[in-house]
Amino acid sequence: MFRFVLFLALTCGGAAVKAQEQPTFHYVVSFPKPAMHQYHVELRTNGWNRDTLQLKMPAWMPGYYQLMNYANNVLGITAQDEKGQNIPIAKTDDNSWVLSGIRQKAIILNYDVKTDRQFVANSYVDSTHAYLIPGNTFLYVDGFLHLPVSVEVEPYPGWPNIVTGLDNVDREPDKYFARDFDILYDCPFLIGNLESLRSFKVRGVEHRFIGYAMGDFDRQDFMDKLAKVVAVGVDIIGDIPYRQYTFIGIGPGRGGIEHLNNTTVSFDGSNLRTAAGMNQTLNFLAHEYFHHYNVKRIRPMELGPFNYDAGSPTNLLWVSEGLTVYYEYLIVKRAGLVDEAGLFADFAQNIRAVENNPGRHFQSLVQASYSTWKDGPFGTQGDAVGKTISYYDKGPVVGMLLDFAIRNATRNEKSLDDVMRFLYRYYYQQQQRGFTDAEFRQACETIAGAPLTELFEYVHTTKELDYDTYLGYAGLKLDIRERQGKKEVEISRLPQPDSLQTAILKSWLGD
Ligand SMILES: [Zn+2]
Incomplete structure (x- = not known):
């Protein structure tokens, strides 16, 4: 713990006003009754030079754009000082509690968290393992998200392993620290009897896959393929910004959540035994992996700093999510893990979904991005x-048309890859901020060297997509047939492409 105290002093020792108030945060997580789907959290915090303190639980987690109201899962919250005297605590709104009479006292807060749903975006504990979402676990003090935090996980019998993206304190396997709460909230924990697959290095950096209940599959073949996926993903941007990356397999289920140096993914290795299952899994892992660039670092202005109370709506999820789907397919193709027909089939599936959805006449991409908090990530269900x-x-789909438009306008000198690299270097590395809607468009048009008016009509309006023109730039065409009231679509090569079309297709495919 010495190193942690020193770290705090170095971080907060600057201004005189801060010298008077140097709060510290230390959490201990334990599992007194995992079979009841609950876990326990203790927070020790002191150094407060004030009378009251507002504690909050985030209402959502970045990466899953829905209000989850994690505070509803907090049970039996109590607060005491270092002498064991009770400190008054009152709930003041849906996700806040206020402690009073705390000046110069050490505060020991205790609460349970109940977990009733096994899902990637909330904590879940049972008698075999624990999956902890930090935003579902650790209360924060309003106005103090910038301070460092330490976390200790109490050992539980039969659960020898812990995996998280956080750094250890003094290499102790159950003690962790985060330089601020944004980093804490970006690093879920998986605890139990876990399996580590053989890690691989890309550009000298270690990549791990550690999981729970991973099933029966050829581990070496899978990790060889995943290494290719990561290498191709890295080649698109050309830089690795983390010291180690971890895929955390949380067991069978649906969905994954991306983070800066890790991702938690639902994973069932038995799916890898069919070609379709392997393709689906590699696409999914390529998607979650590429997100560490696109959304975590290449990001809309609104997605950082986060509003943990109310959510952070943006018009640009079509870039952060849509273009990540676009790149997942291309990464797996360029890694040589799917053939051209498989790539075309992946895109055809999205085009089919677009063309068979009457919603395309009512809602644009920016509207869908902004409304996801209300409509859900896949649009509304039921009456609407x-x-x-x-x-x-x-x-x-719009990402593909945009890429072909840039390639055609620059005679295949530039592509959407150049846009992503520019966004990474300029906004993430140099400006250290997100970009606005207008800045994203400007980046695309500057790299294309031409206005992309129609492309951005596809983004901002419900204008029908002109597949023939844009796919034609790459020597491709789309056949649409009507069968039993549904549109069936197929992408194929044009019979006699010119040299530019041939060059665009070749570089796009990575052949
Ligand atoms: Zn995603």
Whole structure:
């Protein structure tokens, strides 16, 4: 713990006003009754030179754009000082509690967290393992998200392993620290009897896959393929910004959540035994992996700093999610893990979804991005069905048209890859901020060297997509047939492409 105290002093020792108030945060997580789907959290905090303190639980987690109201899962919250005297605590709104009479006292807060749903975006504990979402676990003090935090996980019998993206304190396997709460909230924990697959290095950096209940599959073949996926993903941007990356397999289920140096993914290795299952899994892992660039670092202005209370709506999820779907397909193709027909089939699936959804006449990509907090990530269901679209479908399709437009306008000198590299270098590395809607468009048009008016009409309006023109730039065409009231689509090569079309297709495919 010495190193941690020193770290705090170095971080907060600057201004005189801060010298008077140097709060510290230390959490201990334990599992007194995992079979009841609950876990326990203790927070020790002191150094407060004030009378009251407002504690909050985030209402959502970045990466899953829905209000989850994690505070509803907090049970039996109590607060005491270092002498064991109770400190008054009152709930003041849906996700806040206020402690009073705390000046110069050490505060020991205790609460349970109940977990009733096994899902990637909330904590889940049972008798075999624990999956902890930090935003579902650790209360923060309003106004103090910038301070460092330490976390200790109490050992539980039969659960020898812990995996998280956080750094250890003094190499102790159950003690961790984060330089601020944004980093803490970006690093879920998986605890139990876990399996580590053989790690690989890309550009000298270690990449791990550690999981729970991973099933029966050829581990070496899978990790060889995943190494290729990561290498191709890195080649698109050309830089590795983390010291180690971890894929955390949380067991069978649906969905994954991306983070700066890790991702938690639902994973069942038995799916890898069919070609379709392998393709689906590699696409999914390429998607979650590429997100560490696109959304975590290459990001809309609104997605950082986060509003943990109310959510952080943006018009640009079609870029953050849609273009990540676009790149997942291209990464797997360029890694040599799917053939051209498989790539075309992936895109055809999204085009089919777009063209068969009457919602395309009612909602644009920016509207779908902004409304996801209300409509859900795949558009509304039930009564309002047919009035909304999914940016997971139309996003990659518009991404493909945009890429072909840039390649055609620059005689295949530039592509969407150049746009992503520019956004990474200029906004993430140099400006250290997100970009606005206008800055994203400007980046695309500057690299294309031409206005992309129609492309951005596809983004901002419900204008029908002109597949023939844009696919034609790459020597491709789309056949649409009507079968039993549904549109069937197929992408194929034009019979006699010219040299530019041939060059665009070749470089796009990575052949
Ligand atoms: Zn995603």
